[in-house]
Amino acid sequence: MAKAYVIVGGSLAGATAAVTLREEGADGSVMLIGAEGEPPYERPPLSKAYLRGEVPFDKSLVRPAAFYGEHGVETMLGVRAARIDPSAKFVELDDRRRVPFDVLLIATGCRNRRISIPGSELEGIYSLRTVEDADRIKAEIGVGRRVVVVGMGFIGSEVAASLRQKGLDVVAIEPAKTPLFRVLGEAVGQRLADLHRAHGVRTIFEDTVAAFEGAQRVSSVLTKSGLRLECDFVVAGIGVEPVVDILDGTGVRVDNGVVVDQYCQTSVPGIYAAGDVANHYHPVFERQIRVEHWHNAVKQGAAAARNMLGRAVPYDEIHWFWSDQYDANLQYAGFHTKWDQLAVRGRLDSGSFLAFYINDGRIDAVVGLNRAKDVRRAIPLINARRMLNLEQLQDESVDLRSLHAA
């Protein structure tokens, strides 16, 4: 029977779901609603090649603009979905139009956390999420211009690297002891701090921004420890929060994003979620996980679409992401929050290593710096949830593939 499939969120996850619904033979209409005016695009280039002016925006489109119409996907772009009525089964847009659905996907993603300290309303303070944000930062780029990057998570680290590559004078400030401290820990984080310093970034750790100063436009940043950093502009990357407002009053369970089971379905049958917003049950790690990365948006968007078609395929992808900074390729696979052992293949200070985060004798995750092949070869070892010989993991002469079936 023909159904109305509606996707809220013109995101990578949403667009991938729409395309997958069509590829897998959805009988009925497929409607994609996106708040941004552009056709769905990928965000990784916004902090890297696009920000540096090396690739045009078109290269970031999930599909060419004309693709959707040609493939039977209706789009409503530049309109925001305002509320959902799960019993009458419609989505109401902010212009009061109503879009009926039989099966609904929430792919609303995240929004940036905002800094709220004295001076945060000054001009010249940016965050990065959309292509418009990237364009505003791009317009500030100039050799010798001074930028303060607030936060050294993925976005802050990548922006610091890109701006340094463009010849700016970069100061990066981070409350933790290292970049990506919470995810990767101190030992690996220190290597990333080294990387930034080697490229001429001035790094300030264990300090935070107390105030932005300036007349109309920011001209300096004052830190809690009392440093005053003169600057021409600021980029803040202090984290994100899932966009769940639309679910108010729907009965859909929300807890650190939209809670979904391993079939990407929410607590309300017929309503699914995927991508950054989805706090999903992961059958390999046997817990709820919410991931804010490209690979999950692609894979979970597709998985949600299959489940929307009634295929009942569990989403059990091992999470994976990359972060290119300068000429270094950082990759991570798996999921960990704590570890009792860090096994390292190669040397942490060598510019090329693979580190295994081991908990209770099992590999929960790996991180590799310039070790892309090893990261990929480690994924089956994570998936296996087995005890492994630590010496073999650390022995460069042992091909990780030889441990897959062992």
Added chain:
Amino acid sequence: MATEFVTATIKTSEIPAGGIVAVNVRGTQIAVANAGGSYYAFDDLCTHEQCSLSEMGELAGTTVTCTCHGSEFDVQTGKVLAPPATVPVKVYPTRVEGDALQIEV
């Protein structure tokens, strides 16, 4: 422009099973994959961000994964099997005579 088969500087015996090796054929860097005894030739540079597929690629069956960012290609046709790449990789016909590998460029 007319194409012709050119004998590569590498012999088939020098390409391990499941391996990918780069050869330079008339100024073009071409990757050759040995997929179960069949040899497939394609542009060495990933169409996403130009990583070398002979260096960064992992071959499984006839699928090459660019481990830099995860793009997957079918080495038989060049077709994109997984993003972020969107543009197919160019493939070149091959033929084997003895242990000589010939690539049509």
